[in-house]
Amino acid sequence: MKKRGIQLTLQTSSLIVGFMVWVLLSSLMTYIKEDIALTSGQASIVTAVPVILGSLLRIPLGFYSDRFGARLIFSISFLILLFPVFFISTADSFIDLIIGGLFLGIGGATFSIGVTSLPKYYPKERHGFINGVYGVGNAGTAITTFGAPILASSIGWQGTVRLYLILLLAFIALIFVFGDRKEVKVKKSMVEQIQGVYKNATLWFLSLFYFITFGAFVAFTVFLPSFLVTYFGLDPVDAGLRTGFFIILATAMRPIGGFLADKFNAFIILMLVFCFVSLSGILLAFSPDIKWYTVGALSVAVSAGIGNGTIFKLVPLYFSNQAGVVNGIVSAMGGLGGFFPPLLLTAVNNMTGQYAIAFMLMSEFALVSFVIVAFMYYQEKLATMRNSKLN
Template sequence: MTSATAPDTGLVRPVNLALATWVSAINFWAWNMIGPLSTTYAGDLRLSSTEASILVATPILVGAIGRVAVGALTDRYGGRVMFIAISLASIPPVLAVGAAGAAGSYPMLVVFGFFLGIAGTIFAVGIPFANNWYEPARRGFATGVFGMGMVGTALSAFFTPRFVRWFGLFPAHIIVAAALAATAVLCIVVMRNSPEFTPNTDPVVPKLKAAAKLGVTWEMSALYAIVFGGFVAFSNYLPTYIKHIYGFSPVDAGARTAAFALAAVLARPVGGALSDRIAPKYVVLASFAGTALMAFIAVFQPPPDVWSAATFITLAVFLGVGTGGVFAWVARRAPAKSVGSVTGIVAAAGGLGGYFPPLVMGATYNAADNNYTIGLLLLVATALLAFFYTAIRLHAHEPQPKEAST
C-alpha cells in the first residue's frame, strides 16, 4: 500500500469524502469568479448583452471540455493527485482574471476566463474518487454528497461581490487563490485514495474511444447536459437576469443567486439518496417535469421577492435532484474500470449544457419589453423533450454493460 492509499477504517472514508467535497467547492468558487461580477464588468466596460454573456460563458466552455481528459487521467493517477494538480493549476488564472478586471480590459478577461475553466474540471475527479470509497449500494449517496461541492457557486455568488466591496477587485482574487493553495496543501497532508483504487494504465485516447462506444455514455450525457447545464447556466447568468428583470444591485443579485445555488446543492444528495432506493429513472423524470413547470412559471416574471424566490429556488431543487439522479444512474450503468472516462464525458456534456444557455439568454433578451421569454420557453421545450425521451427510451433496470474494446 502506498502513502496515497489508506485502509477504510474509522473515519477515513467520510473524511476523504468530506475533503473531496471541499476541494470541489473551492474550485467551483474559482470557476465562478466572473459570473457574480458580470453586471459590474458590463457597467464599467459598457458591454452589450451579448458581450457580457460571452464573458460569463467562456470559463464554462473550458471547464466542460477539459473534463473529458481529466476523467481519463483520474482513472490512471487517482483522485488525490488530480485534486492537488487542478487546485494548483487554477491559481494563476484566478490571479490573471483579477488583474484583467482591475485593468479594465475586456479582451484580457475573456482570454484569462478561458483558462479559469481549468477549475471547472474538478467534477470529473470526484465522481470516480467517491465511487472507489463506497460500495455500489451507497454510491448514489456518495456522489450526491460530493456533488454538494457545487455550493462553491453559491459561495462565490454571495461572497465575491462583498469581497470586492470590502477589499477591492484584485485582493478578492488573491483571497480565492490563497484558499486554493491551502486546499492543495490539505490534500497533500490528509487525502488518500481508496484501497479499492486500481490505476488504469491503458493509453488515454483509446480509453476515451472505448467509453465513447458505450451507449450509456451518450444517454447519460444528454440527460446531464440539461440538469447540470441548467444549474451552471443559471448560477452564472442569474445575476444578470435579476438585475435586468428586477433591478437589484450586484450584491443583492448575488445573494439571491447564492440562494438558488444553495438550494440545488442541498437537493443533489437527495436525488442521489432517492436513487439508491428507487430506480434513478423516476428521479430524473420528476426533475425534468418540475424543471419544465418552473421555467414556464418564470416566463410570467413572478413579482419580487417571495414569488420570484419561490419560483427559482423550486427550479433549483428540481435541477439539483436531477443531477444527483443522473450520476447515481451513471454509477450503476458504467463499467467499473471506465467510470472515470464515462464520468469525464458525461461531466463535459453537463458543462457544455451550461455553456450555451447564457449565450442564448443574452441573444434572445428583449430589451424593449425587458423579458427573457424566448430563452425560458426553450428551456421548457428542452426539459419536456428530455422527459419523454427518458420515459420512452430508457429502462429503469438494466444490466451493467461490459467494457468496450479499445
C-alpha cells in the same frame, strides 16, 4: 472507514474551492463593469467563457483521475489555477477577462475528479448518495456568488480576486498532506475506454439528461446575478444573496437525489424531475414579477438538484469499467449545458425585448428528456420480464 471519510471530506472541500474560483467573473461582473467598459453582449461572453474549459476538461480530468488518483490531479489543477486568478486581478480589458476566464474553467472541471475517485471507496449500493454528497461541492458557487460582492464593496473586486490565491495555496498543502497516495488506479488507455462506450446509447441519453439538469444549475448561477440587477433593478448584493440561495437549494437537493436513486427506481425519479423542470420553464417564461420568477427559479433549483444526484447513480451502474471517461463525458455535457443558455437569453432579449422564448426552450428540452426516460424505464421493465421468464 477512516480513509474513506477523510477522502470524502477532502475531495468535497476541494470541489467547493474549485467551484468558488470557477464563478469569480460572473459573481463580480457588476463591479468589473464599473472599471472595464463592456457591452451586455461582451459581459455575457465573459461570464460564459469559464464554462467552456470547465466542461471540456472534465473528460481528460476524469480519465487521469482514474489513472493517477485524485491527489495528483487536484494538486495540478489548483497549481494551474493560481495563474489565471492572478491574471484576472490585473485585467483592464475585455480580452484580458476572456483569457483569464477561459483558464478559470479548470475550477469547474475538477468535478469529474471526485465522481471518479470516491466510488472506489464505497459499495455500489451507496454510490448515488456518496456522489450526491460530493456534489455538495457545488456550494462553492454559492459562497462566491454570495460573498464576493460583499467583499468587493469593501476592498474592490481586484483585492477580492487576490484573496482566492491564498485559498488555493492552502488547499494545495492540504491535498499534498491528506490526499490518498495508494488510491486504486485504472491503467486502460483513453482511446480504449472511449471505444468501449461511444456507441452505447445510454451514454448519450445520460449526457442529455445532465445537459438539462446541471446545465440549468450552471446557467442560472452565472446568469442570475446580472439578470436580477438589469431586469428587476436589484442591487448587486441583493442579487448575490438571491442567487446564493438558489445555489444552496440546488446543492442541498443533490445528495437527496442520490439517496432516492439508491432506494427507488432512478428512472421514475428522473421522470418526475423533467416534469417539474418543464413546468418551471413555462412559469419562468410568463413570470410577470419578481415573486413568480422566484417561484419558478426555486422550482428549477429543487428539480435540477435532485436530477443531478440521480444521474450520477446511473453512471457507475452502467459503466463500472469505464467510469473515468464516462464521468468526464457526462459531466462535460452538463457543463456545456450551462454555456449556451446565458448567450441565448441575451440574444433572445436583444431581438424580442424579453426572455420568454429561451425559457420555453428549456421546457421543451425537459419534455423530450421525459419521453426518453420513460422509454428507458419500459425497456428496463421488458428486459427484467424476459430474464424472469428465462430463469
